[in-house]
Amino acid sequence: MTQLEAARKGVVTPEMEEVAQQEGYAPQEIRERVAQGLIVIPKNKRHTHCEARGIGKGLRTKVNANIGTSSDVVDAEEELAKLRAALEAGADAVMDLSTGGDLDAMRKMVVEASPVPVGTVPIYQAAIESRRRGQPVVEMSVDEIFAAIGKHAEDGVDFVTVHCGVTRETVARMEKEGRILGVVSRGGAFLIAWMRYNNRENPLYEYYDRLLELAREYDLTLSLGDGFRPGCLADATDRGQIQELIIIGELVQRAWDAGVQVMVEGPGHVPLDQVAANMVLQKRLCHGAPFYVLGPLVTDVAPGYDHIVSAIGGAIAATHGADFICYVTPSEHLRLPTVDDVREGVIAARIAGHAADLVKGVPGAWEWDLEMARARWDLNWDRQIELAIDPSRAKAMRETRPPKEEEVCTMCGEFCAIKLLRG
């Protein structure tokens, strides 16, 4: 049984217990929301050493870190270091998006080393292996696509991005309206190229039932990818994007009918005043399925600082319904991220999520800030450092410019306002 099927039968699984414990809810509350599809617990039956993480309604906003090689940079050790950095920084999930080197070995290494849910985008592997066999990407067969997904499921991957909403209808609608920056989703681009070349419907849409069967077997959570996620502000919330979301909403219900856990992926580059509307729309069109967003990035002009750009969008998104934030690192739009970029990206996304959790009434969120405020009033620096989202960074910063008096910091020194009025 999948978590969804168990929940519907009234069974509280150990994973639901674990999530309830982590989040401060009664196990039955978690079970009810899993049964309704409002919460997913991505955990492949074969990823036995994986901790449960709940994603969805009422829960702490979760953060995913993308790692993995590219065709230009292949270094397994570095990817392992990124995984460790992501975990240390508090990532709740990682996606192995490797597109260079030995893809099977990379994925197995990440699943083996990760105590948190692991996601992948199997179409990458299908496309890359096709090319490696000397066959153009657009000539990969339907069976090859499903074989890649099957391999990932067997290897214990907990959730997969599948761009099932990229259909002839959505492609036509996008093309008719026109876009500044076309399609920036790699999976989406592979599929559109394939559909054009073969003059066929997207196999992930056409054979969606086959996908559901596979997913159900392993309790593989489907993450319905947004092939039309906008690549610039000007393309946001256009007909292609919203048409895809409508179709994804239908696919969400078919997944639920099949007992398969499902979440939905969302943008992307979105102007600040469209972020909330995008969240409301997803929740309504997808009947409350968990929403997993990339960014959103609220300006296009800050490469080098896109972790900050996406923290702005992510905080607003999570406030209005996003449940799961995919980090964006400072390297986005410029290069494959480094280990440092991974850490910066995870922390920025956690800040965004927490800023939202504070106002969404997520249990425990407010207490953290209150404790920090009290530690500041007490001028208790050890406690402030301990409570910081990244204690080692906070400690290092304070120590590089140590104050003359232990009680204060070098910003205000003897003119500390708190000290002055407390007497």
Added chain:
Amino acid sequence: MTQLEAARKGVVTPEMEEVAQQEGYAPQEIRERVAQGLIVIPKNKRHTHCEARGIGKGLRTKVNANIGTSSDVVDAEEELAKLRAALEAGADAVMDLSTGGDLDAMRKMVVEASPVPVGTVPIYQAAIESRRRGQPVVEMSVDEIFAAIGKHAEDGVDFVTVHCGVTRETVARMEKEGRILGVVSRGGAFLIAWMRYNNRENPLYEYYDRLLELAREYDLTLSLGDGFRPGCLADATDRGQIQELIIIGELVQRAWDAGVQVMVEGPGHVPLDQVAANMVLQKRLCHGAPFYVLGPLVTDVAPGYDHIVSAIGGAIAATHGADFICYVTPSEHLRLPTVDDVREGVIAARIAGHAADLVKGVPGAWEWDLEMARARWDLNWDRQIELAIDPSRAKAMRETRPPKEEEVCTMCGEFCAIKLLRG
């Protein structure tokens, strides 16, 4: 005549022309808004080499960088380096908040070296000089306070923070309600300590006309400081803060009556869902006077990353009415900022301001992002770097991991989605 007086008489000053040019408005539009108090152009008559910067309705959101020594760290060279870093990163104004070393020399150096408006908080100097004379801060005289303000005006300072809304009434109201983190404004704390010790009203409130006279003489813009700005989320939008804002609104109108340019300072630490309300409240209570915010910080728990925390709050604030953002650096709550912190802080605040300008309809904002989107579609990397908010950072990041093919980057390498579909 001050800019305000000139505008009311129908005179378009060279500064209004300059602002109109920078912002893409007709000079008469700028004059009208200056006349209504909706825009300030802080420029002391003695700061003759200062470029004009307009702050207020319809204009690009401006960014201020705080620099200056503390009692623990005094290094004039470093402060000059911070000034340069702030200007290079695109700051529109700097405040010299020095509280250590030779305060007069520091201020003169900054005014001399700065081509953008310079702000100060003269009460710091009054308090510090009092202590240096062996006299407790609370024993400084009213004349000493005004002498400090006069000295700053004479030295060419363009705007001063004056905490005129810290009154017996506001203090009583704050104390009655209670706070987790008391008063975190240094200027506010000096004045409250003074008021308690002397059992007198705040001289900046009691003798506000004297302040107005002085400001008018130099066209010194008053920045009405928020002595009750919350120091933690739990204290946000409380009675003390809002009572002060009501009084500040009254003082705004008295400044306008006296022909003095005035803006209003705002929080601080504010939960994400209270940020917009704070902006609406200020605009209404202060009759549209420009709003200058510090942050707002949307969580208390991220010392080391408060530039990101404040970028989230600043973007939302600017979207809903804030006109001028005071940066917060990664060092906030930990130490006096370094030169690097200054750069990071300015860029983060500029990102926040620009994300808001895009949706506020600020002239030119949207075109910047569109150009970047087009450069991405063209895979034109030189142009992408040129258009980046920090070109040197973007260039360095790309170059540390150069792609094999010039057209792409090492994130996607040969599997670049744009390249794939453009063919």
